[in-house]
Amino acid sequence: MSRRSGVLEFAVLGLLRESPMHGYELRKRLNTSLGVFRAFSYGTLYPCLKTLVAQGWLTEESASQEPLSAAPLGGRRAKIVYRLTPAGKEHFEDLLAQSGPDAWEDEQFGVRFAFFGHTEREVRMRVLEGRRSRLEERLERMRASLARTRERLDDYTLELQRHGMESVEREVRWLNELIETERTGRGRAADRDAAGPAREGTDPHSTTT
Amino acid sequence: MSRRSGVLEFAVLGLLRESPMHGYELRKRLNTSLGVFRAFSYGTLYPCLKTLVAQGWLTEESASQEPLSAAPLGGRRAKIVYRLTPAGKEHFEDLLAQSGPDAWEDEQFGVRFAFFGHTEREVRMRVLEGRRSRLEERLERMRASLARTRERLDDYTLELQRHGMESVEREVRWLNELIETERTGRGRAADRDAAGPAREGTDPHSTTT
DNA sequence: GTTTTCATGTAACCCGTTACATGATTCA
């Protein structure tokens, strides 16, 4: 009974919710489709899958050729397809519903957001607003610490600090937009691409390379 | 001979370079003064300090009252002040000078930047440019993966991806400015606050709270 | 004189990676 990794468990259940998959494919989806997630290694993924099976959230089905029964004698490892059980699905819904203080942390927030499509609006609001206030606290602390030490810092340290704060401020503004969109109900956070209203002069895709 | 933690070691040597300190204070500086660094716990910091002493980069001096010699009999733990040795200082310079592939990674880059004040311009350029190309690779991958999967993704996932890319793009632009400033020699990355030239329409400090 | 805050330390654990080992499938 090891490996109870919050994010990974969450992400795996969420991805498997769409369709059954085997580990190898699952990992690729983790690294690409859900953009945010970092690259988990097989050394993390496979043991995790095993424990999820042990808990009853997943079932493993031998795929490929042998129809499930004759395969596991002698050697013959076959492709293992993981499928979400009803219990697993229920567990995932639970995870989505509970928006405890952890849910505002960087990674947790990322996964949760990625699955907003399956989340009730009320919970989405809680998560977004919780995240925002978390970031605002962080800003407060940064500002305070900066005010205290400003004089003693060299230009580079200062610039780093300034850039950091600006990034957080940008994320807060982003959240504000999302919350507003969510509140007024229109567009599902989309309506960009096509001359989006409510977007100030931002020019995406211009790396100035 | 345990705990050889890249960033922490780097940061400790760098901070101690300014003035001797004891662990407790060191930790506070780590969390605040150098804004970027995350909050290392004592469980990480103290063992690390011990190994740095063992390598000869630091010396520990008993501070407070007892003048160093009579203290460590029986109990009587006193405040321990850590001081950078000449060898330690030399090692720190070495670390600054070498800008290997690790130096472009998120955390490594952060520490290195924080100590740019002690770094030669040539090395600063290598680090900044290396970081930029690292980020551009990342962007490339994100764009590719997005192009491949765009259709199958729901609006929220898409929005997350878009926001992620925009953040990276912003950092690239930031690096471009820094590199330009570095190249032309003027201002040491400062000349903001006062109607900075070379800054496009960015409006800092407006959280829209 | 007792509560806070400062200050140091350690052992147990957690989450994850690396390096390695193995085998099946595809494709030139």
Next chain:
DNA sequence: TGAATCATGTAACGGGTTACATGAAAAC
């Protein structure tokens, strides 16, 4: 048929936190 890629697994280690234990100094 042999190389590349797909696919699964594990043992050893790495870097960090938590919880705990201890004690000195300051503040009330």
